[in-house]
Amino acid sequence: MRTIMVANPKGGCGKSTLAIHLASWFARCDEIVCLADLDRQQSSAQWLERRPASLPRIRSWDAQDGAVGAPPKDCSVGILDTPAGLHGKALRQHLREVDRVVVPVAPSRFDMLASRDFFDELAETKAVRKDRVGIAIVGMRVDARTNATQQMVEFLEQFDLPLVTCVRSAQRYVQAVETGETLFDPGHNAAGDLEQWRPLLDWLVTRR
Numbered sequence: 001m002r003t004i005m006v007a008n009p010k011g012g013c014g015k016s017t018l019a020i021h022l023a024s025w026f027a028r029c030d031e032i033v034c035l036a037d038l039d040r041q042q043s044s045a046q047w048l049e050r051r052p053a054s055l056p057r058i059r060s061w062d063a064q065d066g067a068v069g070a071p072p073k074d075c076s077v078g079i080l081d082t083p084a085g086l087h088g089k090a091l092r093q094h095l096r097e098v099d100r101v102v103v104p105v106a107p108s109r110f111d112m113l114a115s116r117d118f119f120d121e122l123a124e125t126k127a128v129r130k131d132r133v134g135i136a137i138v139g140m141r142v143d144a145r146t147n148a149t150q151q152m153v154e155f156l157e158q159f160d161l162p163l164v165t166c167v168r169s170a171q172r173y174v175q176a177v178e179t180g181e182t183l184f185d186p187g188h189n190a191a192g193d194l195e196q197w198r199p200l201l202d203w204l205v206t207r208r
Contacts, residue, residue, distance in 0.1 A: 010114035011084035014140030016043040019081035024182040027056035036061035039083040050180030107152040139166035
């Protein structure tokens with residue numbers, strides 16, 4: 001089973017958007033996907049409840065009190081949507097259970113400052129030091145024309161972690177999510193947006 005954690009200690013940086021799109025893409029690829037929502041807001045879980053039965057199935061992976069139980073035995077891909085403020089013992093526990101960590105970062109000073117401490121904490125954990133867990137960064141709600149985006153890219157260059165792609169801000173993400181769908185589902189004419197996801201998807205399926 002491949003297990004992917006979407007994590008950043010700051011809320012509102014795009015974790016749930018990332019998690020549900022990854023779950024949708026793997027389901028579309030005929031994987032048996034389980035999605036765990038560890039956040040109190042339960043954004044991913046509520047999205048999953050709205051998901052039409054006609055679309056590729058994504059199973060709910062039960063989570064209580066910030067912890068997940070064992071996934072279904074036949075699950076091939078597990079996605080963890082983690083809460084804001086994840087650190088310390090809870091972070092170390094999750095890192096022992098996952099293969100890849102995707103860190104969304106938005107082009108704002110608050111996001112960058114929160115990410116700095118998070119990257120430092122990640123670097124100190126045994127799983128990361130031993131290179132057992134792969135970590136990648138995704139820029140979220142990015143407009144390449146802005147100074148904020150350039151500042152984000154320059155900020156991230158100081159860390160020994162790949163910025164695998166940047167995903168632009170678009171209203172179609174909001175519209176799709178409201179109906180329990182993603183841009184990977186049929187009926188969404190979003191080829192240009194989906195190309196932005198390709199580097200991340202390739203990184204996730206490449207063997208370490």
